Amino acid sequence: xxxxxxxxxxxxxxxxxxxxxxxxxxxxxxxxxxxxxxxxxxxxxxxxxxxxxxxxxxxxxxxxxxxxxxxxxxxxxxxxxxxxxxxxxxxxxxxxxxxxxxxxxxxxxxxxxxxxxxxxxxxxxxxxxxxxxxxxxxxxxxxxxxxxxxxxx
Numbered sequence: 001x002x003x004x005x006x007x008x009x010x011x012x013x014x015x016x017x018x019x020x021x022x023x024x025x026x027x028x029x030x031x032x033x034x035x036x037x038x039x040x041x042x043x044x045x046x047x048x049x050x051x052x053x054x055x056x057x058x059x060x061x062x063x064x065x066x067x068x069x070x071x072x073x074x075x076x077x078x079x080x081x082x083x084x085x086x087x088x089x090x091x092x093x094x095x096x097x098x099x100x101x102x103x104x105x106x107x108x109x110x111x112x113x114x115x116x117x118x119x120x121x122x123x124x125x126x127x128x129x130x131x132x133x134x135x136x137x138x139x140x141x142x143x144x145x146x147x148x149x150x151x152x153x
Contacts, residue, residue: 001034005146011039011082011132012139020130022144030121030148032108035128039082039142042101049076052136080140081133086116089124093117097131121148 005024026033044052053072061069085095086107094116096105105113112118128144 001147001149003145003147005144007144009130009142009144010139011130011135011142013135015132016135018132020132022128022130024126024128024146026121026123026126026148028123028150030123031151032106032149033088033121033126034147034149035084035086035105035107036103036145036147037084037096037105037128037142038102039080039140040101041137041140042080043077044080044136045077049078049136052078078134078136080135080137082135082140082142083131083133085129085131087127087129089122089126090119093119095131 004026007022009020009022011020050072053075057066057069057072079099080101081099083095083097084103084105086093086105088107093107094112096103096113096115105116107113107116107121109118109120126146128146130142130144
């Protein structure tokens with residue numbers, strides 16, 4: 001396996017509910033492409049999480065309905081959620097909307113990870129999209145690496 005791309009990306013709360021495009025080029029057709037993705041931290045706990053949950057309840061739930069909701073601590077810990085999708089030179093390849101903060105996805109013609117199409121891995125311009133669904137910790141560090149095995153069509 002050869003590494004074609006490796007990057008660390010700092011995601012901030014200003015990027016919550018946005019998509020971040022991370023382009024890379026595959027120099028030759030590959031037998032398979034492997035996308036490694038991780039982010040940290042995953043959780044916000046303790047008083048900071050309770051305060052954030054309380055702020056959300058105060059903002060989103062009318063005061064007269066608050067009796068129907070549990071105490072803010074029932075909603076903690078709060079979780080960051082960043083997911084990935086991949087586009088290859090042929091178009092949309094698939095997505096992995098998973099909670100796990102450490103993921104590896106295999107793309108190949110024979111068999112790909114769940115959520116991704118199984119088809120050849122052509123040379124050219126590819127893109128990983130980071131989908132920042134929730135960022136409760138203020139910032140988060142994402143690590144992205146792409147490996148490939150030569151020998152594709």
